[in-house]
Amino acid sequence: MKKKCGSLGVFLCMGFVVASAVVGAERPNIVVFLADDMGWGDVRCNGNEKMITPNIDKLASQGVRFTQCYSACGVCSPSRSAILTGRTPYRNGVWRHLSGNGPSHLRASETTYPELLRAAGYETCHVGKWHLLSKNQFNNPEFPQPGDHGYDYWFYTHNNAAPSHKNPNNFVRNGEPAGELEGYSAPIVAHEGIHWLDEVRDPSKPFALSVWFHEPHAPVATDPRFSSLYEGDRNAKHLGNITQLDFALGALLDALEERGLSENTLIIFTSDNGPEGKGGATGGSTGGLRGRKRNDYEGGIRVPGVVRWPGHIEPGTVSDVPVIGSDIFSTVLAVCGIPQPTDRTIDGVSMLPAFEGKPVARKTPLFWRTHVSPPEDRLAMRIDNWKLVANDTMTAFELYDIPNDAQEENNLAQQMPEKTEEMKKILVKLWKEIEAEGPRDWWEGEKQKPKSGGKLSY
Structure with a gap:
């Protein structure tokens, strides 16, 4: 197996020290x-x-x-x-x-x-x-x-x-x-x-x-x-x-x-x-x-x-x-x-x-991408009450006010073009960040094969 080392290894050691120092409670x-x-x-x-x-x-x-x-x-x-x-x-x-x-x-x-x-x-x-x-x-x-x-x-x-x-x-x-x-x-x-x-x-x-x-x-x-x-x-x-x-x-x-x-x-x-x-x-x-x-x-x-x-x-x-x-x-x-x-x-x-019952502070919006098989990729993102649902190419969008429409029956994308555009820009930017961090070659055809030793580079 590929071993964890370097800064992560140091972090794990630091985690042990911090956890061991928790005072006042088991x-x-x-x-x-x-x-x-x-x-x-x-x-x-x-x-x-x-x-x-x-x-x-x-x-x-x-x-x-x-x-x-x-x-x-x-x-x-x-x-x-x-x-x-x-x-x-x-x-x-x-x-x-x-x-x-x-x-x-x-x-x-x-x-x-x-x-x-x-x-x-x-x-x-x-x-x-x-x-x-x-x-x-x-x-x-x-x-x-x-x-x-x-x-x-x-x-x-x-x-x-x-x-x-x-x-x-x-x-x-x-x-x-x-x-x-x-x-x-x-x-x-x-x-x-x-x-x-x-x-x-x-x-x-x-x-x-x-x-x-x-x-x-x-x-x-x-x-x-x-x-x-x-x-x-x-x-x-x-x-x-x-x-x-x-x-x-x-x-x-x-x-x-x-x-x-x-x-x-x-x-x-x-x-x-x-x-x-x-x-x-x-x-x-x-x-x-x-x-x-x-x-x-x-x-x-x-x-x-x-x-x-x-x-x-x-x-x-x-x-x-x-x-x-x-x-x-x-x-x-x-x-x-x-x-x-x-x-x-x-x-x-x-x-x-x-x-x-108090709100949590998120730097990253709630995000979903569920891949079944093309063209059935779907994306969704939620910020506060608003949820944007997109197709796999991010060319078609639906907007829902979830607390007031949990059944997602009332698509507000045409009624609220400015909110839709605002959410769309955030979603596109977020996806690009996520895509850049993951193993892109795996989801682009899954063509990568193990090398002679049978181990992958990830």
Whole structure:
């Protein structure tokens, strides 16, 4: 693997010193839960009375629920990369859904929050889906694996649980295939996280745990005890799959409570993008928002968002402040007393003010670019109330006042040409900056191949 060195190595050492010098409080543990293809409307606490999600709802009642929480992309690999790096996906190299073979991956040169926490004395663990490598790179030491991005322990799959959520056989634990596992994916993932808490981690150290579920991504397989809760509904399997995830989340939350860890643990729950399918019997709910997965309208990128931090967040808080997946990076560093890197652009900001419903100060506007296949690239940018949606060539634009038109039914571009032009100029400039920082050759045909040693230059 390409090693980090020079100024970044110095920064990591400095991060350790600063974090070790935090005075007056024990450093908090960090747990980040991530659902896969869960729509904004797929939880009861966001108004879907059909859903049975008692643990997510309880988490919201104990902390803050964000009504305008966004993933950093309309598909999963890019949005996951932003969570770990605080950087919009095109900057960090994960510019599209990493479904096949190719050079793209989360670059070794990127700095993740688990890396910085590990350098500061944290124990780190990832359980569940990864999907930050191309298929040919999974569990291949020539490419950066979770251990190269800051995790001491990892139990992961490339993409989906296979052959489905039931009895998956494609998990790898610290480089070794785990074989066929009996049960359903989310409870299996939660059980592994509990095993790590009890049997692996050093209890004298603070910890950071990533729990990235596969549910409710297709192909769905649901334990009958959960699908039966929706008996008679044509979408019972999918709905039950979300309750299956909720059950697994609850098991881990109970484990934290039983071990006396809850009070000093920051918990974040969100999703990687909006729901798959067309709704009804074929997918989840956007809560009435326009668009779905693979789309930069609200339904493709607005997702559930809940944060609990006892003693720091007033229980039952509802925040309308827009936040995005890349903010997780900055927030985790802020609560752990670790400085952000200064040698690169960080798009995310700390959500700490938003925990109280106060606005956050952004240098970089909220930005999305979701690539499916030409000409289906889409871009979007939000500044305050205003959201601009553009086509892939940035020649056609739509303007929406999101707080007053969350369904994006009223395109104001022609009615407000001056505001549209103002937003357009900012978007074009922002994209040029992002494009210049990322590995442009990867997204221009993905023609770059590994050299003789099998290693890439990124």
